[in-house]
Amino acid sequence: MSRTRTDDDTGPAAYDAAPFVPEDAGLDALRRAAAGCRGCPLYEDATQTVFGQGDADARVLLVGEQPGDQEDRAGEPFVGPAGRLLDRALEEAGIDRDRAYVTNAVKHFKFTVPERGKRRIHKAPTLREAKACRPWLTAELARVRPEVVVALGATAGKxxxxxxxxxxxxxxxxxxxxxxxxxxxxxxxxxxSAILRADDREAAYAGFLTDLKAAAKALRGAP
Structure with missing residues (x-):
């Protein structure tokens, strides 16, 4: 059952998704509820909420920043170029993505459109927006109960x-x-996505892979 909402604690002005998060709900119910989240203004321009996806009993949960343009259109996390790079690295690190759970710290795509262009350009979410969306991530962590969480980038880490x-x-x-x-x-x-933008992609990817291998080692319980 959802928490009781009032004009004082809900809506974009509140910057808080908590009133929209059903208590004691499973992942499917959370996903349905997240589709109607109005916890911050980002929902106004995004195509849809992009909720987490994957194994409900995953031992590893990966958290990115926010959905990108392709994810916003597809309604699934990490399906664009960054997602394909992540798939490759997970495979090389020995982590089965089909048995992982993948989500983002912020569930709506934040972007800007240049005056003379049509392409939507990614814009990093603010700490206020990430904090507003945190109740969804907290709920996902509580339902999946992973052993290891991999934070992909600064927004997820913060x-x-x-x-x-x-x-x-x-x-x-x-x-x-x-x-x-x-x-x-x-x-x-x-x-x-930071690897895709790096001047030395090979070196950036090597470091990324080393980190994912450390996560895989932790899952195996190796010292």
Whole structure:
């Protein structure tokens, strides 16, 4: 059953998705509810909510930043170029994506359109928008109960580990989830799209793969 909503605690002005999150709901019910989320203004321009997808009993859960243009149109996370790179790296690292759960810290596509163009250009979500969307991610973590969470990029890292998180400093090592010290360990790395933009893609990809292999090692329980 959903929480009771009032004019004071719901809608874009509140910047809080919590009133839209059904209590004690499974992933399918959460996905249906998320389609109607109005917890921040991003829903106004996005095509649809892009909720997480994958194995409900996954041992590893991967969190990206937000859906991109192709994800926004398809309604599925990581189906564009960054998703294809992620698939390749997961396979090489020994992580089965079909047995993983993949989602984003922010569930709506944020973009800008140049005055003389039609192509929608990705725009990074603000910390306020990521915080507003955090109740959906919290619910996903609670339902899936993974052993390891992989934070893909700065937005995901800050959503999970707090505002002091830095990819350059904290990547590649297992960290405790501040909101649940007895819960899953968190391992941060680059977002796949950052690799696609890198001047030296080969080196960026090698580092990304090393981080994912560390996550795979943790899943195997290796010291």
């Amino acid at each position: 959503a999970l580990l707090g505002g002091s998180f830095r990819v350059s400093r904290d990547r590649g090592v297992l960290l405790d989830l501040p909101s649940d010290p007895d819960g899953p360990r968190v391992l941060a790395t680059l977002h796949p």
